[in-house]
Amino acid sequence: MTILRFGIPHLSDPEVRLVKAFFRLYSQDPTFRWTIVEGPPYDVLLVDESVSEDVVAGTVLTLTPVKSELPNTLERPLRSDHLEAWLKKAEYDLRNARLQPQPPEEQPIDEQRIDPTSSSHFKLRRWPPPALLGSNPVRVRMATLISRRALRLDEMAAITEQPLAECAAVVNLLRGAGLIEIQDLPDKPMTMGRAGGRFADQSVKQSFVSGVRNKLGL
Amino acid sequence: MKQIKFIFTGPPGAGKTTAIATISEFPPVSTDVFSTDSLSKLKDTTTVAMDFGQITLENGQKIGLYGTPGQRRFKFMWDILIQGGLGLIVLIDNRRPEPFKDLAMYLDNFSEFIEKTDAVIGITCIDIKDTPTLDDYQDFLKERGQIYPSFAIDARNKDDVLFLLNTLLTCLETS
């Protein structure tokens, strides 16, 4: 699953709030792939028509005062249904574009994707926006784990009992939003639990956590 | 068997009592009394000592769910209630005038406890007042050099409260 990056750095505060509110609504749909990001790269950048500076984005969506027949424009005031329809079309176009054979010079982008066999440690820099995680408990759990300590994919897989590929997918999702810090730490056996903590050892802790989850039906 | 507790804290009206009632296996013991200050504009009663609910695991282990009084003048109760605590659930009412200030106050006052355990944040009433957004909260926490799992929740919704608790358990798995 690929997250699509939507940028609104040039908009006024009221419009930024409006767009964020729309995105919160859209994120109720589990198939919604877009997230608002703070910095480039953008898949789509939403700008006012007065913005003339060069913008780095796959597509620029322009807000106009009146309805325009030009492609990639939306009239003000911005409407939720119009924006959502445009995003769905843009997502379709982007997906198709990505399915096309990539020219050789774009290969490094693929190489940046985290492979399930990666031995790097991943640490979350900032808690992800709701649109990124939704209410998916697996994603939330993985994000929580790497928000607390840098973990390898195999460590994440062991704790969450998820396939390595799923862990890599979540890390790639978060990394795409610029939220992942990659740490090349020396390999050592995973140890968890703080000295002097409430639990005597890891097994007791795991047993307790499992017990609470079972009781609560989690 | 050691007593194990989860602590719910946050400003008055954020939903601590409700959240505990939502998941406790018995109606929680509360120490609510009439509000006699400006809080009464928001709610008639306030917790002055604690809320207490409970979950019993299959092996007989009892998990206490303790809610603190919200007002800072009851900090002496906070210090008592966190003893034996396993983690902190901070509930923030988005309708309050300065929710970031509220969040900072609870994170600061419980910092030693959080350092030893962990914390998650639930933002309530974001459906009533949509700013600040969850992203704004994360920006605020990032400025403070902190990352806490944060979610918009409805304290009356059992799934929401359990989701918070589950995330706290995940924090404990790695902490």
Add this chain to the structure above:
Amino acid sequence: MKIKKGKLAAFFGFKSQNQEESTEQKSLPVTDKPIDFGEDIHTEQPAVIDSAIADSKATEPVAINSENLLEPSTEIEEKTVEVEEKATVADPLEVEATNTEFKMATPEPTMDYEHEEEHLIVNYSKEQLAVSEEKLEEFMRVCPGAYGVLISTVDGHELLYLVKRDIPVHKISTMNSSLLALGESIARESSQKLCQFVILENSDGRVVSLRINDILMLTCISSKDTNLGMLLSVGRNTAGDLMKILS
């Protein structure tokens, strides 16, 4: 005798901001500084007055119009009156002064967010407070070992108090509100009815808390010079009288 008397924030609709100003009037150090309360915004106490026990017949101890005081624009108003030593005290060590300046300052209301919850909604007339004050004085006279009696709200705001020692009345009000609420909860959980008293029996004294009505409670603090029965009885009578006065 040195007795601190606190006038109620509720009377003013807010709490004292000029604590420093009022404490300057005191000859005894006060332990108003909170312990372990962090930056507790609620540690400021209502106007605290050092004086001998005010003559209960000093019908106008303070020239304050409570209605005006609730207006944010109200300016600080002060009035000084002479009061006379009146009460009997058991502990001669506590006796210190006779005629002491009786001074009360009216604080400006605070409207900022941090103090928002300080604005009490309960509001009593100065007549009600004056009569209540007489009841507190009477309690102190009748219980020779008593060195503190406080009327506070059930959510922990002190309203009116009389103390002979430097005790943190704000903290005691707050903690006793928790204690009384816990006592009432324990009584309920134990299938018992109305919690009448919460009693702390200590090696050198007792603290008894009881309700006055739905929103007010009374805390009586005494050395062992007053026996428990006496303390409970007088405390209950005082609370009953206050219930009528402050209804």
